[in-house]
Amino acid sequence: MRIAVHFYSYFKELTGCERTSVELPPESRLSDLYQKLITQFPKLAAMEKSTLIAVGVDYQTRDYVLKPGDEVSLFPPVQGG
Amino acid sequence: MRIAVHFYSYFKELTGCERTSVELPPESRLSDLYQKLITQFPKLAAMEKSTLIAVGVDYQTRDYVLKPGDEVSLFPPVQGG
Amino acid sequence: MKRSLEITRDRIDEAALIAQRQLSTEMGAVIYFVGVVRGLEGDVQISAIDYEAFQKMAEHQFQLLFDQMEKRWPIESVRLMHRIGVVKVNEPSLWVEIIAPHRGEAFAACQWLIDEMKRVVPIWKKPV
Amino acid sequence: MKRSLEITRDRIDEAALIAQRQLSTEMGAVIYFVGVVRGLEGDVQISAIDYEAFQKMAEHQFQLLFDQMEKRWPIESVRLMHRIGVVKVNEPSLWVEIIAPHRGEAFAACQWLIDEMKRVVPIWKKPV
Numbered sequence: 001m002r003i004a005v006h007f008y009s010y011f012k013e014l015t016g017c018e019r020t021s022v023e024l025p026p027e028s029r030l031s032d033l034y035q036k037l038i039t040q041f042p043k044l045a046a047m048e049k050s051t052l053i054a055v056g057v058d059y060q061t062r063d064y065v066l067k068p069g070d071e072v073s074l075f076p077p078v079q080g081g
Numbered sequence: 082m083r084i085a086v087h088f089y090s091y092f093k094e095l096t097g098c099e100r101t102s103v104e105l106p107p108e109s110r111l112s113d114l115y116q117k118l119i120t121q122f123p124k125l126a127a128m129e130k131s132t133l134i135a136v137g138v139d140y141q142t143r144d145y146v147l148k149p150g151d152e153v154s155l156f157p158p159v160q161g162g
Numbered sequence: 163m164k165r166s167l168e169i170t171r172d173r174i175d176e177a178a179l180i181a182q183r184q185l186s187t188e189m190g191a192v193i194y195f196v197g198v199v200r201g202l203e204g205d206v207q208i209s210a211i212d213y214e215a216f217q218k219m220a221e222h223q224f225q226l227l228f229d230q231m232e233k234r235w236p237i238e239s240v241r242l243m244h245r246i247g248v249v250k251v252n253e254p255s256l257w258v259e260i261i262a263p264h265r266g267e268a269f270a271a272c273q274w275l276i277d278e279m280k281r282v283v284p285i286w287k288k289p290v
Numbered sequence: 291m292k293r294s295l296e297i298t299r300d301r302i303d304e305a306a307l308i309a310q311r312q313l314s315t316e317m318g319a320v321i322y323f324v325g326v327v328r329g330l331e332g333d334v335q336i337s338a339i340d341y342e343a344f345q346k347m348a349e350h351q352f353q354l355l356f357d358q359m360e361k362r363w364p365i366e367s368v369r370l371m372h373r374i375g376v377v378k379v380n381e382p383s384l385w386v387e388i389i390a391p392h393r394g395e396a397f398a399a400c401q402w403l404i405d406e407m408k409r410v411v412p413i414w415k416k417p418v
Binding site for chain 3: 087089090091133135137138139140154156157159160161162
Binding site: 176177180181185187188189190191192193194195196197198199200201202251252254263265269272273276 | 309313315316317318320323329391393404
């Protein structure tokens, strides 16, 4: 399955990318997707501890099992206000 | 010396008085004044624990030594806001 | 710390007060507290509250509280307005503005000020 | 609990928002928090902040916070406006109004909401 990935805030500059998609086997987890992304965008690795990941409009942990049609977003700590 | 006394809030209704004055010997304390006031306005006695006393615009404790010209105010707990 | 204090029979015009707001470029937090007269006093329906103040002492006690605030928090400005006389249900009786660099000190100072006001500032209410 | 949420490029018109305020006769406390862009970001002088939001998720996360607020405190109404895009130094980027019966719950809910917003609502800033 092909999973759409969005980057926000300075992750766009870090990756040089706003939106990409990643091909993954069925039943893949967010952690699998994340590993693929780090290979593709090595600069993400340094931010691993602070990276937030959402599927759709909800936060998910790395063991979340991806479904076709999921839209994944990666971004640094939020700073509203 | 003659000390002016003001009552505020429902102490005015309790005493039926807004303003009075009390004759006291020199060096009298607020506690002496208070005892005289209770004799004059017995309904004040029931409020003794919650009565606040100011001299001029500052709170004072009962051992405050009165001076000629002092203006004393007695009132119940405050309720601003 | 800039201070503005008014104990007044006038209505509180929030929009006008906000239009007069001044804050330096280092300020990041503005807090307003608006105290409004409630329709129930205990179990009893009321239509208004009649506020009485020992005005000279109330002003002095507010200034003492501002002195303490200034020592305790890096507040740039406090403005406070308290109505006296008859204030109808649903109308503001108290308006407080605190301007500070960050929200932590602004919230702390604002809550402290209102708590202390209710302890020491000689204002009383009578339901109408 | 009444809710109003706007994540917008428009300026925050405090006077207009206050003019639209509605509160029932049992409400005694209204709190406003106004977050203002500061001229220093760390040690660096800036002229504005450019706010970016993942808007759909930001709205959803605010609604989740409102859900929790509603369970936790007897709040009658919350209104929140957050600007995105370029907000100049000295201009409000965030406006929050909480209406509650008493000030205790209004202050607690307002502080909690802002703390949680800064933890979960996907909005970011870039100094300009």
